Amino acid sequence: MKYWLLLAGLFMLSHSNASVVGGSDSAFNYEGSRFEKGGFILHFTSNETTFSNAVKKRMVDAFFTVYPVLVRDFNNGAAKEVYFKVDTAYHGVAATGGGKVVYDPVWFVKHPGDIDVVTHEVMHIVQDYGRSVGPWWITEGIADYIRFKYGIDNEGAGWKLPEYSDRQKYSDGYRVTARFLAWIEARVKKGTVKALNTALRNHSYTADSWREVTGKPVDDLWLEYSKNPAL
Known part of the structure; x- marks a missing residue:
């Protein structure tokens, strides 16, 4: 009898621990x-x-x-x-x-x-960013760049970055800026998005931040991008 009580106690303990371990990570x-x-x-x-x-x-x-x-x-x-x-x-x-x-x-x-x-x-x-000094187009451009890089089903949504056009400006925001950022990450300086994001959150962003991060002003970067925008 004591043997069966011991087994029953062990059974209950193991199930109790399982529920604790699973906790908030359960289905x-x-x-x-x-x-x-x-x-x-x-x-x-x-x-x-x-x-x-x-x-x-x-x-x-x-x-x-x-x-x-x-x-x-x-x-x-x-x-x-x-x-x-x-x-x-x-x-x-x-x-x-x-x-x-x-x-x-x-x-x-x-x-x-x-x-x-x-x-x-x-x-x-x-x-x-709180009350960041950064312009809106960087905020939205970074968010769309993140969607491009981390998105789980952009294809299923029919969402993609646009091809470059001479009608675009880096300050257009959203997908246009996101593609520009993707080009910088691939062709100029990996980690640029993370560095700009940190500067914006720390409220240390200025127009010079692009040069500080990549070695080039944003206008020069856009000019290079316009000449060879392939990712």
Whole structure:
């Protein structure tokens, strides 16, 4: 009898430890509103009652795939607790501030494959520039460069960087600036994006930062890029 009691006790102990070890890293209940894994927490709410469960699942998975890597690579001090809200009152694609991202549900009805909107937006949380002296186009250009490099399904969304055109300017922001940054990383100085990102977050960015990082002013870099823009 004591033998069986001992076995039963060991059985209960092993299962209790398994639940503790698995803890927040266990399989998600995607119908929930709070998700935790690896020290990161995501709160997901929606006031759109017909919002796709499949899209929600992909958004949650994208967050836990991409965000911890971006925090590791660009800002270890970034928020570990993030809030996503799908909001029928918001009309755009997405917007980010203070560790919170709001999404337009209509966008995902029209573009259900555009999951890397998540990648772009959570990079804004990692950037954490606050009242930065940097221009908007660098902020958005870096976020789209990150989408280009870290995105999990840009192809599925039909999203890509544009080919160079003489109508473009490096200050166009978003994908135009992102491609310019990708060219600099490939052809001029690897690590430029990380260095600019750090300068912006530390509020030490100036127009001279491009020269300090790459050895060349931004206008000279753009001129070289315009002559040979191949990545």
